[in-house]
Amino acid sequence: MNKDLSISADEMVWQNRIFDSLSYPSVIISPDKTLVGANKKFYEAFNLSFNEIFGKKCYHTFLYKDTPCNSDQCTISKVIKDKKSHSFTLKHHYRWEERVFSPILDDNGDVAYVIGSIRDITRTKSLEGQLHGVKEFISRVIHSSASAIIAADRQGNINLMNSVAKELFGDYNGGEGKIKHTEQLYPPGKAKEIMGMLRNEKIGGAGKLLIPRTTIVNAHGKNIEVEMSAAIIYDEKGNESATMAIYNDLKDKIxxxxxxxxxxxxxxxxxxxxxxxxxxxxxxxxxxxxxxxxxxxxxxxxxxxxxxxxxxxxxxxxxxxxxxxxxxxxxxxxxSRSQGTKKNIVQLNDIVQQSLALIRDQKKFRNIKIKKALSDEMMLINADTSKLNQVLINLVINAADAMNGSGTITLTTYKEKAIGKVFLEIKDKGEGIPHENLSKIFDPFFTTKDVGKSTGLGLSIVYGLIEEHEAKISVKKTGSQGTTFIIEFPMYVASKDGLSLCKPYC
Ligand SMILES: Nc1ncnc2c1ncn2[C@@H]1O[C@H](COP(=O)(O)OP(=O)(O)O)[C@@H](O)[C@H]1O
Ligand SMILES: [Mg+2]
Missing domain, CATH: 1.20.58 (Methane Monooxygenase Hydroxylase; Chain G, domain 1)
Structure with missing residues (x-):
């Protein structure tokens, strides 16, 4: 060995014993990259003899090649230059190795030799691979979930938001989200309340919470109704390390x-x-x-x-x-529908015109203006003309009553091909229907008019007649500005096979 490291024979024996007892295969390399010694573990592990390695260059034995490495990449050169340990990992066949090189300094503090030891890290690498696989899998599960998932650290800083959560909270913003903290997810004060419930053992168990219906706030300040479940994530020592919540938008359910x-x-x-x-x-x-x-x-x-x-x-x-x-x-x-029905395919506008002709000369309508906003499209319905006349007359009389005999009544017709429906609206500028009466107006004998003046049968008859036409009637709008009744009829169309019920987009 180098004279700077000269030692007694006794010491030499001991140093060799220590070298041999190292549990990792190790070699001693001179600064010119020549192997000058190896320990017992090395000979055993690589099944080589002293003669097979002594005087060989490191790249022969270690890298299984005949030419030296590029000096920039040579770990041994780095060790000599820095006087510090360096390492690299390498895969040889199915074996992963970590090779650690450390300097052995002489009395002047220069690198006299480099000791290289080889650790078999195949098992660690395989565990690392498995862990990576598990992480990847969990990440894919989170990101492909149909529910919105958000996780935050103990301080409430959000560190995970899957794509459904970004969509629900409207937090795309070109990738740089506005939502950074759990407090931004709820109306003011709610985040604290949720954390309180989450820690309360009596609500859903400690660290768990299920709220069937609650409100969240999206990035644009809009309230959204959701079902949410939340959980505290504990580390292996049982300390709180994070929180997570899963949200489902209740829009469709509602x-x-x-x-x-x-x-x-x-x-x-x-x-x-x-x-x-x-x-x-x-x-x-x-x-x-x-x-x-x-x-x-x-x-x-x-x-x-x-x-x-x-x-x-x-x-x-x-x-x-x-x-x-x-x-x-x-x-x-x-x-009571004791009379029979005679239905024909008719133009809705014709029925409107007919009904208006029937009431035109009545005293009740002397100060009433009737405005017609009738679509000039073909709007065919299957109707009993005289029954629909009754419907319209009843509705127009009610409208006139609501306006105390003076004002404008507007009759509007239109169709919506996409849903295969024809509509008739009767709008007045009367006093409106109080909210508490809305559920009663179609009941027989319900009236708010003077006793003896009205029977309260009008709208109940209308309801029955409308049902006979497979149509629907409802109050579209009511208030101090007046009331609009809307009737929705199934739409018929004329085709080469005759007249037929219109399926949507017919
Ligand atoms: N266009 C309307 N505007 C305000 N209230 C209305 C209107 N149409 C109906 N109503 C309310 O519904 C009640 C029931 O109507 P209806 O069955 O026709 O009976 P009646 O006209 O004999 O009172 C009316 O008394 C009135 O309170
Ligand atoms: Mg009436």
């Missing part, structure tokens, strides 16, 4: 719920009408016979010559009231 509520409301209205209809039909038939008698005998009496003036007047009242009853009975019979 829409379906509302539609269901509407359908239920319509169903219960139809059931109510059906049972009341049966009752009404029964009552109407029962009253009809005695009423005919009253009218008949009262008119007989009126024709007698031997009655005085005052009796004639009283009989006049009897006849008037009995006739009013007859009208009500007639309405009840219409309401």
């Amino acid at each position: 829409k379906i719920e509302n539609e269901l509520k509407m359908t239920q409301k319509q169903l219960s209205q139809s059931e109510k009408m059906a049972s009341l209809g049966q009752l009404a039909a029964g009552v109407a038939h029962e009253i009809n016979n005695p009423l005919t008698g009253i009218l008949f005998y009262a008119s007989l009496l009126l024709e007698r010559k031997d009655i005085d003036e005052s009796m004639v007047e009283d009989l006049g009242y009897i006849l008037e009231d009995a006739n009013r009853c007859k009208e009500i009975v007639k309405s009840l019979l219409v309401y």
Whole structure:
């Protein structure tokens, strides 16, 4: 060995023993990259003899090549230059090795030799690979989830947001998101409240929380209803290390719920009408016979010559009231649908014109202006003309009543091909319908008008007639500016095979 490192024979023996007892295969290399010694582990591991390595160049033995490395890349050159350890990893066949090179300094502090030891890191590398695979998999699961997922550190700084979360919170912003902290995800004060609930064992268990419906705020300040579940992530020692939350937008669920509520409301209205209809039909038939008698005998009496003036007047009242009853009975019979239906394919606008002609000369409409906004497109519906006339007359009379006999009523027709529907709207500038009455206006006998003036049967009859046309009626808008009723009919089209029901986009 180098004279600067000259040592006694005894020391030499000990140093060789120490070298041999190192658990990693190691070699001693001179600054000119020649191998000058190796420990027992090295000979065993590489199955080489002293003669096979002594005097060989390091690139022979270590890199399995005949030419020296580029000096910039040579780790041994770096060790000599820096007087510090350097290492690199290398894969040889299926084996991964970490090769660590350290300087052995002489008395002057110069590098006399370099000791290189080789560690087999195949297992560590394989575990690293597995860990990377698991990480990749978890990341793919998070990013391909249909739910929005957000994770934050203990201070609430957001460090993960999957693509659904970015979309839900509207936080694209060219990749540089505006949302950085969990407090930005909720209305003011809510984030703290959620953290409190999350830590509360009584709510969903410690570190867990499920809120079926809550509000979040997106990057544009808009409130969104979501279902959320949250959890605290603990490290292996059981300390809180992060939090995560999963959100599902309730938009579609709320829409379906509302539609269901509407359908239920319509169903219960139809059931109510059906049972009341049966009752009404029964009552109407029962009253009809005695009423005919009253009218008949009262008119007989009126024709007698031997009655005085005052009796004639009283009989006049009897006849008037009995006739009013007859009208009500007639309405009840219409309401109970005891009359047959004769439907034809007709132009909606024609029915509107016809109905308006029927009321034109009535006293009630003297100060009412009727504006027509009728689409000039072909709008065919399958209708019983006289029944639809009744519908329109009832609605127009109600509109005139709501305006106390003066103002403008607008009738609008249009169609929407995309959904295969034809629409008729009746708009007035009247007093509007109070919110609490909206669920009652289609009920038979519901009226807010003076007793004796109105029967409260108008809209219930309208409802029944509209149902007979597979159509729908509802209040589109109401308030102090007036009320708009809307009727939606299935649309028919003329094709070469005749007239047929229009499927959407027909
Ligand atoms: N266009 C309207 N504007 C305001 N209220 C209306 C309108 N149409 C109907 N209503 C309300 O609905 C009630 C029921 O109407 P309806 O069944 O036609 O009975 P009636 O006209 O005999 O009162 C009315 O009394 C009124 O309160
Ligand atoms: Mg009415």
